[in-house]
Amino acid sequence: MKVIAGKYKNRNLNFVSNEKTRPTASVVREALFSKIQFGLEGAVFLDLFSGSGSVGIEALSRGAKKVVFVEKDRKNFEIIKSNLENCKIPKEDYELIFSDYVSALGRMVDKFDFVYIDPPYKSEYYESSLKLLLQNGLLNDDAIIICEHEYKNQIDFHGFEILVQKKYGIKMLTYLTVDKECQHLQDCD
Numbered sequence: 001m002k003v004i005a006g007k008y009k010n011r012n013l014n015f016v017s018n019e020k021t022r023p024t025a026s027v028v029r030e031a032l033f034s035k036i037q038f039g040l041e042g043a044v045f046l047d048l049f050s051g052s053g054s055v056g057i058e059a060l061s062r063g064a065k066k067v068v069f070v071e072k073d074r075k076n077f078e079i080i081k082s083n084l085e086n087c088k089i090p091k092e093d094y095e096l097i098f099s100d101y102v103s104a105l106g107r108m109v110d111k112f113d114f115v116y117i118d119p120p121y122k123s124e125y126y127e128s129s130l131k132l133l134l135q136n137g138l139l140n141d142d143a144i145i146i147c148e149h150e151y152k153n154q155i156d157f158h159g160f161e162i163l164v165q166k167k168y169g170i171k172m173l174t175y176l177t178v179d180k181e182c183q184h185l186q187d188c189d
Helices: 026-040 054-061 074-086 101-107 125-135
Strands: 044-048 066-071 094-098 112-117 139-150 160-168 171-178
Touching: 026 054, 026 112, 026 139, 026 160, 026 171, 044 054, 044 101, 054 066, 054 074, 054 112, 066 074, 066 101, 074 094, 101 125, 112 125, 125 139
Parallel strands: 044 066, 044 112, 066 094, 112 139
Antiparallel strands: 139 171, 160 171
């Protein structure tokens, strides 16, 4: 797996090969970054459930100012650290958090322009992470949240407006923004 474009283009990225980890395919990463490319320069990006870190590293390569990586699996965490070092990405450009998403979202101070959510499929993590992003005030105005999921998954995007959904084989990318009538979860109940 390689970085597709930008200042770290063609750098090799390692990943853990097992049934729990699904690295985001290059065709899906390319589609994702083609969609958000004009807002990425200088943005703060959250790569939640980071896996190999390929999405966050691609964001840095394409001009994001800072990426926060969150990963709770020790092997994946070490892979991300290794990928960041191999790409020679300056430490001030990222924060690498070894934690579950609930704890991490509970103590973050950054506000994000983009959030990429790619937890284990068929989990309730989509809904709970979206709720925590709102509850903790972690989204800048006009932030875009991208969820990678199986297209068959029924996900409750309560409090968010779907901008667009694109299918890639069995995967789907759903682009969301905060529903302006639901700036705070209590406004939506």
